[in-house]
Amino acid sequence: MAGATPTTYSPSPTTRKTKSLIFRNDDVDWVRTDGRDFHQCRPAFFKIGAVNAAAGSAYAEFGNTKVIVSVFGPRESKKAMLYSDIGRLNCNVSYTTFATPVRGQGSDHKEFSSMLHKALEGAIILETFPKTTVDVFALVLESGGSDLPVVISCASLALADAGIMMYDLVASVSVSCLGKNLVIDPVLEEESYQDGSLMLTCMPSRYEVTQLTITGEWSTPKLNEGMQICLDACAKLATIMRECLKGPDSALEE
Amino acid sequence: MGLPDSSGGLLSELDVDAFRRLFPLRFYESHLAKSTRPDGRPLDKARDTSSALGAVASADGSALVKIGSTTMLAAIKMEVMTPSQESPDEGCIAIEFHMPPICSPIVRPGRPAEAAPVVSKQLSDTILSSGMINLKELSLISGKAAWMVYLDIYCLDADGALFDAALLSAVAAFSHLQIPVVSMNDEGKVVVMSEENEGGKEPVNKEKRKLTLCSIPFSLTCILYKNYILADPTAEEESIMETLVTVVLDSSGQLVSLYKPGGSVLAYTSAIQDCVALTRQRVRELQTILDEATAGMEVD
Amino acid sequence: MGNDTELVTPGEKLGRASEFKAGRGAYVSPDNLTVYASLTGLRHIVSPPPDSPDQRPIVEVTGHKAHGAIPEPGSIVIARVTKVMARMASADIMCLGTKSVRENFTGIIRLQDIRATEIDKVDMHKSFHPGDIVRAIVLSLGDARAYFLSTAKNELGVISAQSAAGVPMVAISWTEMQCPITGQIEHRKVAKVGG
CATH class of the missing domain: 2.40.50.100 (RNA polymerase II/Efflux pump adaptor protein, barrel-sandwich hybrid domain)
Incomplete structure (x- = not known):
């Protein structure tokens, strides 16, 4: 293995199935590749306390999207040069090299770290840990679509597991616009064909939307429809998340 | 009214938890004197070890290994390269060990852990020098195309004995590896054959789907502290008793490598022999665990 | 209810x-x-x-596991002295109350906060040495780099220290500790137990 690393290419087929194999633009009645209804999310699996070395952690699996989030702190930050009488939040999202179908594509998602930060900061009671920093680190093990919403929901569980005070849990879901239809919790393939997308993050107890990210063109009625679908799904997700926190892994002192 | 003294006094007011943090060596020595460790293990016993193959569905081979809390996820992705002129019949293996920020409070984004490149190099050297993989089995078309095997190991939870867990996960991933069936397309590129086989191409490697693994390396890391030898240390043990020895043996008991990076305790021959003996025992355990995991996969 | x-x-x-x-x-x-x-x-x-x-x-x-704990003004901490300088000592806070903390916080004990009486006569090097374990109280959140600690009470101060010979010393008064092996006496601001 001496000398420079040789260039390599993946033998996987690069030509995607053409869109028309799944649905045509005028179709209103087609079937998703995994058989789900348009407004049906993938089954969500959560586990808290996945990483022993962290103050709090969670693992989430939504179909083929698998994510681990670790929370450290509140702890001292060597970076902090200025005194602050409220706490700081620091987020980072990274991908394994094998998360994406083609090796190393995960580095295309550099903006996820700041989006995660914006999604969480409204929910954390920063006044309860002045001068210190809470670090939230996410690692996407496998990318199966809707990666960022899964990371956000998983991060909120990890924060709760770490005992960081929050106003509420944070749940997140996204919707893809495919032709005439709005499809919730899209998989990777559906995301690649989408005409537009909407990602909604909320604090479910009070239906408070903390973050809304939209791409593509959305008419007002379509936007309202998209938001309503997301809010309903977030409420269901929140129930699952709360059950997980109260479940057998919940770390209560005896 | 009492004065704090060295044998009690104020110190007796401390929680076990606080005492362990403030006086770690004294805490450990009181356990070692009774031939045990705080987690209840005898000095020569490794933690519960498990391995699950196929943890990453999208990879060509993968494994999740846990030794105690230390967790490693290894995945292999195969890509195609042009073999070098000096070795036209050989492929290549690129092994990298990662410690992402999730695994430990000492790792920060942008400031990689000191241990990561060290373990990475150790792994590469061990796997290549053990002769476990015959690079000629990675050849596709002599002189034109060969496999480049990318093995990435991610530490998901760091609690000591990182090299041992990483090596086991690498070996498990290789044993799980299914080489995709490929053929040469019209532009001279190697592509995975689809099930329908449009174009009626002949596969290049129909027969060779699994690698033959000979002389599989297994390892055990031990800590040397005074006269004690502690097998399979936790992160706490590694940080307070710094001298460690890693012995790598292959499945037939041959020594593949011995690694003792400095440390205040000198490694006398008897200590090394004891470590090798402990490793031999461990190799049998690990071989069983790996066989069970592989058998479990074949049932499906 | x-x-x-x-x-x-x-x-x-x-x-x-x-x-x-x-x-x-x-x-x-x-x-x-x-x-x-x-x-x-x-x-x-x-x-x-x-x-x-x-x-x-x-x-x-x-009832949640004790996470999210940070030093709060008025709380007792146990710290290990890391540096002793002319006007202050730095210490790593390792326990909050009686519970150990996962990652250390940095604290400083200023000259005027070492003892309650005769503040102008305090000698830093007769109070603490690097490596000493001290019990202190958190005065305030301090500045960006460290919490301000104080040992200005009888029950605060050094609870464990090693002599120059590397052996844990025995306290013989509120200002002196003795090495059990060499008999040498060293000066510290010693914490009082019980009473």
Whole structure:
């Protein structure tokens, strides 16, 4: 293995199935590749306390999207040069090299770290840990679509597991616009064909939307429809998340 | 009214938890004197070890290994390269060990852990020098195309004995590896054959789907502290008793490598022999665990 | 009412703000109508102190593993001295109360905060040496780099120190410790036990 690393290419087929194999633009009645209804999310699996070395952690699996989030702190930050009488939040999202179908594509998602930060900061009671920093680190093990919403929901569980005070849990879901239809919790393939997308993050107890990210063109009625679908799904997700926190892994002192 | 003294006094007011943090060596020595460790293990016993193959569905081979809390996820992705002129019949293996920020409070984004490149190099050297993989089995078309095997190991939870867990996960991933069936397309590129086989191409490697693994390396890391030898240390043990020895043996008991990076305790021959003996025992355990995991996969 | 042992998670309703005051692990919504949980844990109701003007019972959420703990002014900590300089000593805070902390916080003990009396006559090097374990109280959040600590009370100060010979010393007075092997006496600001 001496000398420079040789260039390599993946033998996987690069030509995607053409869109028309799944649905045509005028179709209103087609079937998703995994058989789900348009407004049906993938089954969500959560586990808290996945990483022993962290103050709090969670693992989430939504179909083929698998994510681990670790929370450290509140702890001292060597970076902090200025005194602050409220706490700081620091987020980072990274991908394994094998998360994406083609090796190393995960580095295309550099903006996820700041989006995660914006999604969480409204929910954390920063006044309860002045001068210190809470670090939230996410690692996407496998990318199966809707990666960022899964990371956000998983991060909120990890924060709760770490005992960081929050106003509420944070749940997140996204919707893809495919032709005439709005499809919730899209998989990777559906995301690649989408005409537009909407990602909604909320604090479910009070239906408070903390973050809304939209791409593509959305008419007002379509936007309202998209938001309503997301809010309903977030409420269901929140129930699952709360059950997980109260479940057998919940770390209560005896 | 009492004065704090060295044998009690104020110190007796401390929680076990606080005492362990403030006086770690004294805490450990009181356990070692009774031939045990705080987690209840005898000095020569490794933690519960498990391995699950196929943890990453999208990879060509993968494994999740846990030794105690230390967790490693290894995945292999195969890509195609042009073999070098000096070795036209050989492929290549690129092994990298990662410690992402999730695994430990000492790792920060942008400031990689000191241990990561060290373990990475150790792994590469061990796997290549053990002769476990015959690079000629990675050849596709002599002189034109060969496999480049990318093995990435991610530490998901760091609690000591990182090299041992990483090596086991690498070996498990290789044993799980299914080489995709490929053929040469019209532009001279190697592509995975689809099930329908449009174009009626002949596969290049129909027969060779699994690698033959000979002389599989297994390892055990031990800590040397005074006269004690502690097998399979936790992160706490590694940080307070710094001298460690890693012995790598292959499945037939041959020594593949011995690694003792400095440390205040000198490694006398008897200590090394004891470590090798402990490793031999461990190799049998690990071989069983790996066989069970592989058998479990074949049932499906 | 009574003491419910109901498991709650952040964002769950604990009661009406008109009936309950928000204690630890709980907060009142901005419109002042509802008390919500901010932690995962068990919902407890505590009676208010008898002399308090607000006689509403306090609802709190407790029982979660002790995470999120940071040094608070007025709390006792145990720290290991790292540096001793002319006017202050730095120390790594390793325990909050009696519980160890996962990652250390940095504290400093300034010359004027070492003892309560004869502050102008204090000698830094006769009070602490690097490596000493001290019990201290948190004075304030301090500045960006360190919490301000104080050992200016009888029960605060050095609780364990090693002699120049590397052996734990025995305290013989509030200002002196002796090495059991060499008999040499060293000066420290020693903490008082019991009494």
